[in-house]
Amino acid sequence: MYTGGVFMIDGRLSSGWTWPAVVGALALGLVPAMSAGQGFGLNDVGSCAVGRAYAATGAPCQDASVIYWNPGAAPSLRGFSFYGGAAPIGVAGGFTADTTGHRYASNAPVAVPPHVFVNYAGQLGGRAASAGIGLYVPYGLTSQWPASFPGRFEAQKASLQTFYIQPNVAIEVVRHVLTLGGGPVIGHSTVELDQALDLAAAPVAAPGVPPGTTFGLLGVAPGTQFGLATITGGATAVGWTVGAMLHATSDVQIGARFLSAMTFHYDAGTATFKETPTGLVLATGNPVGLPPGTPVDALLAPQFAAGGPLGRQGARTRIVHPLQAEGGIGYTGLPGTTVDLDVAYTGWQSFETLPLVFTGPAALAGLNRTLLENYGDSWSVRLGAEHLFGDSARGITGRAGFSYATTPAPPVTVTPLLPDMNRFNGAVGVGFPLTRAVGLDAAYLHVFTRGRRGRITERTSPAQTAAELNSGFYDLAANVFSASLRLHL
Amino acid sequence: MRLPRIARRPLAASTLLVIAFASACEQKELVNGPRLTGKDTLFASYVALGNSITAGFQSGGILDTTQAESYAALFAHQVGTRYAFPGFRPPGCPPPIVNFQTGARLGGGTPSTCALRDPSSVTMALNNVAVPGAAVIDPTSPLSPNGNPLTTLILGGKTQVQRALDAQPTFVSIWIGNNDVLGPALSGFAFGTPTPVDSFGLRYDAMMAQLTSARKGLTGILFGVVNVTQVPALFPVDSLIADPTFKAEFNAAVTGNPATDVPVSGDCNGAHALVSLEIIAALQSTTPGHPTSVDCATQAPFTLDTVKQAIVSQTVAAYNQHISTAATSAGFAFIDVNPLLAQLRARGLIAARPDFTSATAPFGPVFTLDGFHPSALAQQLIVNAMIAAVNTKYGTAIDTVAHP
Numbered sequence: 001m002y003t004g005g006v007f008m009i010d011g012r013l014s015s016g017w018t019w020p021a022v023v024g025a026l027a028l029g030l031v032p033a034m035s036a037g038q039g040f041g042l043n044d045v046g047s048c049a050v051g052r053a054y055a056a057t058g059a060p061c062q063d064a065s066v067i068y069w070n071p072g073a074a075p076s077l078r079g080f081s082f083y084g085g086a087a088p089i090g091v092a093g094g095f096t097a098d099t100t101g102h103r104y105a106s107n108a109p110v111a112v113p114p115h116v117f118v119n120y121a122g123q124l125g126g127r128a129a130s131a132g133i134g135l136y137v138p139y140g141l142t143s144q145w146p147a148s149f150p151g152r153f154e155a156q157k158a159s160l161q162t163f164y165i166q167p168n169v170a171i172e173v174v175r176h177v178l179t180l181g182g183g184p185v186i187g188h189s190t191v192e193l194d195q196a197l198d199l200a201a202a203p204v205a206a207p208g209v210p211p212g213t214t215f216g217l218l219g220v221a222p223g224t225q226f227g228l229a230t231i232t233g234g235a236t237a238v239g240w241t242v243g244a245m246l247h248a249t250s251d252v253q254i255g256a257r258f259l260s261a262m263t264f265h266y267d268a269g270t271a272t273f274k275e276t277p278t279g280l281v282l283a284t285g286n287p288v289g290l291p292p293g294t295p296v297d298a299l300l301a302p303q304f305a306a307g308g309p310l311g312r313q314g315a316r317t318r319i320v321h322p323l324q325a326e327g328g329i330g331y332t333g334l335p336g337t338t339v340d341l342d343v344a345y346t347g348w349q350s351f352e353t354l355p356l357v358f359t360g361p362a363a364l365a366g367l368n369r370t371l372l373e374n375y376g377d378s379w380s381v382r383l384g385a386e387h388l389f390g391d392s393a394r395g396i397t398g399r400a401g402f403s404y405a406t407t408p409a410p411p412v413t414v415t416p417l418l419p420d421m422n423r424f425n426g427a428v429g430v431g432f433p434l435t436r437a438v439g440l441d442a443a444y445l446h447v448f449t450r451g452r453r454g455r456i457t458e459r460t461s462p463a464q465t466a467a468e469l470n471s472g473f474y475d476l477a478a479n480v481f482s483a484s485l486r487l488h489l
Numbered sequence: 490m491r492l493p494r495i496a497r498r499p500l501a502a503s504t505l506l507v508i509a510f511a512s513a514c515e516q517k518e519l520v521n522g523p524r525l526t527g528k529d530t531l532f533a534s535y536v537a538l539g540n541s542i543t544a545g546f547q548s549g550g551i552l553d554t555t556q557a558e559s560y561a562a563l564f565a566h567q568v569g570t571r572y573a574f575p576g577f578r579p580p581g582c583p584p585p586i587v588n589f590q591t592g593a594r595l596g597g598g599t600p601s602t603c604a605l606r607d608p609s610s611v612t613m614a615l616n617n618v619a620v621p622g623a624a625v626i627d628p629t630s631p632l633s634p635n636g637n638p639l640t641t642l643i644l645g646g647k648t649q650v651q652r653a654l655d656a657q658p659t660f661v662s663i664w665i666g667n668n669d670v671l672g673p674a675l676s677g678f679a680f681g682t683p684t685p686v687d688s689f690g691l692r693y694d695a696m697m698a699q700l701t702s703a704r705k706g707l708t709g710i711l712f713g714v715v716n717v718t719q720v721p722a723l724f725p726v727d728s729l730i731a732d733p734t735f736k737a738e739f740n741a742a743v744t745g746n747p748a749t750d751v752p753v754s755g756d757c758n759g760a761h762a763l764v765s766l767e768i769i770a771a772l773q774s775t776t777p778g779h780p781t782s783v784d785c786a787t788q789a790p791f792t793l794d795t796v797k798q799a800i801v802s803q804t805v806a807a808y809n810q811h812i813s814t815a816a817t818s819a820g821f822a823f824i825d826v827n828p829l830l831a832q833l834r835a836r837g838l839i840a841a842r843p844d845f846t847s848a849t850a851p852f853g854p855v856f857t858l859d860g861f862h863p864s865a866l867a868q869q870l871i872v873n874a875m876i877a878a879v880n881t882k883y884g885t886a887i888d889t890v891a892h893p
Contacts, residue, residue: 099571099614100657101533150613200611200645216611219575219645221655223613280646284636287603292632296646 038378038405039322039348039420040141040160044087044445045069045115047484051429051443052340052384053401058255058328059340060245063441063486064117067134067168070255071181071243074170075128077121078488084116085441085484093419093476095151095456104151108144113137115484119168127172128179134166138259139189139321143418150223151416151456152196158417162189162264162321166241182242189264190234191319193356193417197227197310199278199296206288215296218287222457225276226300231315231356233269237262251333261323261350266316271358273310275301309367313360323347328382336388336395344382348375348408372459373413380405384427393436399429399443407452411466414454419474421452431486439486447478531708531883532568532660536616536653537561538628538696539664539712541862542871543619544643545574548858550585550594551621551639552577553607558865560872561617561662567876567887574617575643576610577603582639586858589851590742606642614656618649624668625684625692629699635668650699658704662875664712666693666808671861674717674801675765679790683800686807697815710879711816713809713825718798719834721852722860723763724842726785726792729753738845743772752782760785763793766843766860822882829874866892 043049046065049056056069064083066073090110096103119132141160145152165188170181200216200223209218216222243257280296282288290299303310328342354371357363384401402425409420429443455469537543537559545556553576556562565572580596582603587595594602620643626633627640628649644652653661669684684692701707717723729736730753737747744751751772764783768791771780785792793801809825816823833839833855840853843860852860855867863871869892876887 099534102657210605213605214611215645217605217608217642219606219642221613221615221645221647221652222611223655224645278646281631282646283631283640283644284634285638286636286641287605287638288641292636 038346038380038423039351039375039408040139040418041322041324041346042113042137042140044089044113044480044482045136045138046083046117047085047087047429047441047443047482048386048399048431050087050445050480050482051399051401051427051431051441052386053382053403053425053427053445054344054380055328055340055342055382055384055401055403057243057257057326057340057342057344059253059330059332059338060255063484064119064132064134065115065136065484067117067119067132067166068115068136068138070245070257071166071168071183071241072170072179072257073243073245073255074119074130074132074168074181075121075172075179076245077119077130079121080487080489081119081121081132082117082487083484084114085482086112086114087480087482088112089478089480091476091478093474095145095149095416095419095454095472095474097150097456097472099471104146104149106143106145106149108142111140111142113140114163124171127175129171130169130181132168134168135163136166137161137163138324141418143416145416149416149456152225153198153201153223154195154415154456154458155193155417156196156228157192157194159192160189160319161191162187168241170243177247179245180242181244182240185239185241185259185262187237187239187262187264187321188234189237189266189319189321191232191266191269191317193229193231195229195231196225196276197229197273198222199224199226199280199300202226202300204288206290208289209287220280220296224278224280226278226297227276227304227310228274229271229310230274231269231271231317233266233315233317235264235266237264237321251331253330253332254327255330256327257325259324261347262321263318264321265318269315269317270312271315271360271362272312273304275304275310307361309361309365311361313358313362315359316357317355319354320350320352322350337385338387339385340383342380342382342384344380344405346378346380346408349377351375351408369458371417372462374410374462375408375413376410378406378408386429386431394433397431399427399431401425401427403427411453412455412459412464412469414452414466414470414474416456419452419454419476421449421474421476424448427480429482437488439488441482441484441486443480443482445480445482447476447480449476451475530659531885532565532570534614534616534656534658535561535565535568535570535572535660535662536656536658537564537619537662537664538649538653539619539662540623540668541619541621542667543617543662543664544621544639545617545868546621546862547864548585548587548862549600550581550583550598552579552581552584552595552604553610554579555581555585555865556617558868559617559619560868560875561619563868563872563890564662564875565616567872567890570616572616573612573614574610575615576607577642578605578607580604582642588848589858590845590848603638603642615643615652616656618644618652619664620644620649622668623649623665625666625689625696628663628665628696629692650696653700654703658700658707658709661700661707661709662712663696663709665696666714666812667717669808670714670801670804671717671720674793674797675722675767675791675861677765677789677791677793678797683804686804686811689808690811693811693815697819701819707819708821708883709819710822710824710875710882711812711819712875713812713823713827714805715830716802716805716827717861718763718793718801719827719830719839720861721840721843721856722766723793724766726753726757726760726762726764726783728842729764729783730758735842735845742845743769754782754784754786754789757783757785757792760794762795763798765791765793767791822878824875824878826871826874829870833870 048061121130239260239262326344382403427445545559584595584598762785
């Protein structure tokens with residue numbers, strides 16, 4: 001079903017994909033995904049920026065990734081620039097249950113979000129100007145848990161893959177002082193949510209059983225899986241971005257960027273359900289009044305048939321990708337050295353709910369849900385520096401950085417879908433020339449966290465608190481390796 | 490990367506700024522640290538397996554308040570570990586008897602009344618998986634003839650062992666086997682005889698093997714089977730012969746009229762037989778072939794002559810020998826509650842015969858209105874004996890429960 005970054009459904013492309021998007025993804029041979037930033041945000045856009053722990057707005061890297069990090073600074077490049085690469089992200093995380101003390105390690109696959117930028121900078125009417133385009137992954141997520149994980153009923157696997165295509169134009173507004181840039185952003189996103197179905201929450205339809213009785217009230221333990229739901233979909237949205245670069249003095253520069261929020265409506269999604277054998281049998285004298293030894297699975301099978309509540313059907317959801325605003329100050333007064341201190345804000349408050357709406361029999365069976373997220377806005381402080389060892393033509397650039405990001409997830413929304421928590425990022429990087437025009441950047445970033453209490457069950461009412469729902473401890477660490485090819489002509 | 494000296498100062502200051510910001514933001518997370526469970530790893534996850542006594546059955550019924558009085562609940566509280574039980578909503582499933590004389594049940598319920606599980610008690614891991622009516626075959630068998638609605642309502646299609654393992658136990662208590670002799674004894678062997686010792690041993694071993702193979706290093710305590718000839722639901726026939734007042738009360742319990750004589754067979758004289766309380770319902774029955782007198786012959790129903798008493802006692806002794814050996818083999822503690830019962834009987838806390846004139850305490854303070862399920866007081870006495878055995882075996886210092 002999952003083939004090289006493209007969702008295949010019965011041999012057809014899922015409806016949300018457009019051909020340019022497919023071609024782009026196939027050409028890269030890479031899979032956009034994984035969360036190593038705040039929420040399901042990703043900042044791994046270019047190896048230079050990764051090596052600086054994402055401090056790249058006040059004093060942008062001298063490569064075409066400036067289109068993302070500060071669209072207004074793109075005219076600072078000279079001539080034709082290409083910058084492309086990828087950042088494999090490996091996440092090590094787990095959940096330790098209060099009830100048993102057992103730790104369940106996540107098994108999220110390594111994800112490889114790509115980035116490609118092309119820019120041309122020259123003179124326009126005596127002013128520095130540029131035009132370019134970029135493809136990058138600002139939002140992505142893959143969380144995946146083993147089949148034994150008790151939180152699989154909240155999320156067995158969650159995958160959000162969003163890439164933005166951003167044409168950019170920029171021009172020097174005040175000579176040698178201020179440049180501005182910006183442009184539209186076209187985003188494409190695919191989403192997959194695999195969720196185990198819990199028999200304990202399923203209603204019992206049997207003569208003599210009071211309405212509203214669930215299998216849980218008949219003794220079935222919560223966490224008894226009887227099926228797996230897979231919801232997939234794709235969507236496209238449009239937004240915009242602007243950036244500015246102010247050269248306050250010869251050594252001090254101030255940069256800022258803004259990326260608008262984009263709402264993706266995954267309206268043509270698909271929901272499929274697969275029955276999972278429970279192996280349960282009804283005991284002698286069971287309250288349902290059926291013969292002892294009756295397999296529970298046989299009672300449930302009709303639910304999965306075509307036309308049944310758990311038959312294949314349509315589904316839709318909506319996910320807001322929040323706005324980003326970042327500003328920073330750069331200092332270049334030391335020979336060969338650039339220091340950048342940025343502050344970033346992400347408008348996660350827009351991620352309030354996650355609706356799951358079925359357009360088939362499941363809706364009539366009352367299976368539509370709205371996951372309560374209630375995210376808050378988040379902040380990040382990023383400090384990075386780089387120093388050129390040697391001359392500008394053949395020298396090697398060393399980079400390092402540290403950043404801290406607050407989580408947008410409130411204590412009541414630390415879930416298997418996204419067990420988000422505050423993050424510390426430490427990074428190192430290097431850039432070295434391969435030829436006069438070509439260079440290679442490489443970086444490593446480690447995400448440190450202190451872990452956080454969270455839940456594995458659904459929050460069904462806003463009145464429910466973290467103290468009531470949280471039943472264990474999530475831990476998380478991540479390693480990001482990034483490599484980018486840099487070309488200047 | 491080594492920066493020029495002059496550059497390190499602003500960089501260092503900026504780094505401190507970032508770290509200070511990070512530290513300030515992290516402060517709020519400290520209140521969300523991991524929650525500790527259990528006093529130590531020995532009792533990190535405790536699960537009780539068993540039958541009605543462990544489940545918290547009292548006076549022929551069960552609901553969340555009686556369940557909370559089980560020795561298993563008390564033990565979990567004493568060791569400070571999680572305890573989730575399959576709570577039943579009031580009035581119960583079935584509701585307990587509240588009047589011994591009339592048989593009235595809580596909330597006006599009947600023996601077939603069942604309020605389902607309390608939704609708040611529906612949880613992934615139960616710490617008490619005991620099922621009323623379970624015999625030694627049941628912890629490993631989903632389809633034994635001992636099944637009843639409570640089997641499904643508590644276990645949901647699994648066995649006790651499977652449900653216990655869901656909680657990944659580090660410590661278990663197992664009290665199983667009473668129903669292998671109780672039912673036959675109360676019927677005077679009319680509806681079956683005690684489970685043969687060999688079969689009992691095989692089934693017990695299968696249960697232990699499933700638990701200990703799935704949970705390496707499992708610890709626990711095994712309870713011996715009660716010698717059911719000592720429960721007050723079985724009382725001496727001599728009382729009916731020698732005490733006219735008691736006989737009149739018995740007549741009234743059966744017929745509603747103390748003057749309406751219920752015949753006692755002549756073979757009861759000097760037989761030292763025990764009479765089951767279940768004989769009252771049998772005598773009241775209109776079913777063809779139902780007993781019309783108290784008969785003490787070996788083949789007679791609802792009485793235990795000395796032969797049948799010996800069979801019960803010898804069978805229980807053999808069961809307990811096997812359980813004790815199983816405990817030694819598994820490295821578990823073992824407890825035989827029969828000395829405790831004998832002590833309570835000697836102190837007069839267990840009535841030698843029912844008080845048919847009492848609506849609420851016909852058997853004394855230790856047994857409830859059905860004559861064989863322990864009271865809340867008895868559960869406290871049981872847990873204290875259990876704690877003593879655990880402390881001895883594992884060198885722990887668990888406090889006992891205060892009781893009247």
